[in-house]
Amino acid sequence: MKINCIAVDDEPLALGLISAFVKQTAFLDFKGQYSNAVQALNAIHSEDVQLVFLDIQMPELNGMELARVLSQTISAPKIIFTTAYNQFAIEGYKVDALDYLLKPFGYEEFLRAANKAKNHFEGLVQNQLIPESQDEKYLFVKADYKLVRIDFDNILYIESLKDYIKIHLVNSTHPVVSLSSLKAIEEKLPATRFMRIHRSFVVAIDKVDSITKSTVQLGTTNISVGDQYKDAFKELLLRWG
Numbered sequence: 001m002k003i004n005c006i007a008v009d010d011e012p013l014a015l016g017l018i019s020a021f022v023k024q025t026a027f028l029d030f031k032g033q034y035s036n037a038v039q040a041l042n043a044i045h046s047e048d049v050q051l052v053f054l055d056i057q058m059p060e061l062n063g064m065e066l067a068r069v070l071s072q073t074i075s076a077p078k079i080i081f082t083t084a085y086n087q088f089a090i091e092g093y094k095v096d097a098l099d100y101l102l103k104p105f106g107y108e109e110f111l112r113a114a115n116k117a118k119n120h121f122e123g124l125v126q127n128q129l130i131p132e133s134q135d136e137k138y139l140f141v142k143a144d145y146k147l148v149r150i151d152f153d154n155i156l157y158i159e160s161l162k163d164y165i166k167i168h169l170v171n172s173t174h175p176v177v178s179l180s181s182l183k184a185i186e187e188k189l190p191a192t193r194f195m196r197i198h199r200s201f202v203v204a205i206d207k208v209d210s211i212t213k214s215t216v217q218l219g220t221t222n223i224s225v226g227d228q229y230k231d232a233f234k235e236l237l238l239r240w241g
Helices: 011-024 037-046 063-071 086-094 107-129 183-186 225-241
Strands: 003-008 028-034 049-053 078-083 100-101 138-143 147-151 155-161 164-169 176-179 194-198 202-203 215-218 221-222
Touching: 003 011, 003 037, 003 107, 011 028, 011 049, 011 107, 011 202, 028 037, 028 155, 037 049, 037 063, 049 063, 049 086, 063 078, 100 107, 100 215, 138 202, 147 176, 155 183, 155 221, 164 183, 183 202, 183 225
Parallel strands: 003 028, 003 049, 049 078, 078 100
Antiparallel strands: 138 147, 155 164, 155 202, 164 176, 194 202, 215 221
16 A cells, blocks of 8 residues: 655755655655645645655744644644654654654664554554454553453443543442553444544444433543544434434
8 A cells, every 4th residue: 555645844954855865655645745834734734645755843833833733633644753853752652743863873673663553554454344344343552560351241421631641430430540641542443333422532323322412421421522523423313313
């Protein structure tokens, strides 16, 4: 498969190098290079861009700010940061970046990051090809310094709290706490069974007790629907209607 990608960097030499690396990588389809994040944002909105090699320190809109904007959109492209400053690693984690290339880097390091993107997108395609009846019935998360198995049937809802998520379970007052982004966990959940209704909440559809035009009730917990998720939520209203 080919991955549509762009390069964004305000330094001409760095932009030229990354663009050259992309063009010599067979599974990457180069869609353009941009010297600032505003141009890149316009391109992402008008083109089918799946992957962005993104510098962080740029004028006007910096790379981290662009990543935050993209993280709130549907079908957001994946990000590989390219920067000379290593203090942004934690921020990159928060926006669910695929990787973090520290300048100066060579083609070997670039290819390692590109292969991580390739594995990610191939995994998505494979998951789409597997009938739901054969899907995994659980996921593993890191919690308390170990991998914990969470059965989908036991999930009530998942809550995001800054750098952490809380997985609230059926018949349990103690949620599983894991260092992860909500988006990363959402990608592991079957879309037919779970729905994101707020930037901080994903709910199990079959555990919903009642709904209104703007809220969802799960047991004693009442969750408001975020504005950007209301269109998707209308589908749930139609099911209940």
